[in-house]
Amino acid sequence: MDGLTRFTRQARIIVAIVLFAMAGPAWAVDDPSEMLPDKKQEQRAEAIGAQLRCLVCQNESIEDSSADLARDLRHVVREHVAQGESDQQIMQWMTARYGDFVRLQPRLTLGTFLLWAMPVLAVLVGATIAALTLRRRQTAPTPLTDEERRRLAELSNATGNS
């Protein structure tokens, strides 16, 4: 009885591991017929698609999304790649229709400057604060005056007696 339960538990774990291994990476393309026959071109199309926002599920790229519109846009990207257009031309085609919002990586403009500069700014501010704090810690506190020393002795005697 005990042996049987142990066996089923082991079997379950093995089945889970096998299923997990079989799952592989989640492929973006829903249907292999979407892919371009030329491997190099397909890789380029995937790289471009990964930079384009799906307008339906707005935090996914069109390569990751299975929305209808994303599939259509993937198709458009592959068509343009097959026609031999450059990455830049395809990006321009997309932004002409859907605006800068379609780029997952925002362009460096006056409006996005703070966004791009934030990592550097954060490190600078943090380093300044750290430097100031460390410097303050190094300066030793001013020594006690005679009056303070007398008062301290008085107080410690008082607590010691009670």
Next chain:
Amino acid sequence: MNDLTRRRLLTAIPIAGAGVLGLGFWKMLGGMGRGSFDPHAINAPILDRPLPDFTLPGLPDQGEGFGAADLRAQTAPVLLNFFASWCIPCVAEMPELRRIAARVPLWGIAYKDKPENAARFVARDGSPFTRVGLDQSGMTAIEWGVSGVPETFLILPGGKIAWHGTAEITEETFNRKIAPRMKAAR
């Protein structure tokens, strides 16, 4: 800098920061209430540009389709509505579209729909559309920068796109956004 001013500064800076943030959020929420700020709005670059090229077939029993040339040839403003029979907001929008069609010519494009389904949907309670085209592949919609249905465009004579809405049209939207732009074009 003595201790007191530093302590005052350390108190004042977070309060000032929170105040600025609060003011910003208050303005954003106010804008959302008035409808002047919509965080979901997709900034369509197609605005104030000439309309893109396309030609679409018609729906069964709903007349011939149309193309960019037909829209450009118009001498009065036209409202162009992308819809689909499978889209619930489009179903909800239909009664309002019928009322609006009395005030401005309304043209429709069925987006990724089966011809017979779209035709039945349009004809069910009387078609609000002057002309209807079928964009079965969805490629014309991409040319227009459409990201879903319903979406509506106001096209001024000469083929200039003057307004773009990504939600269902209500009487309020029509009166506040569309009607003033039609008047300005006259």
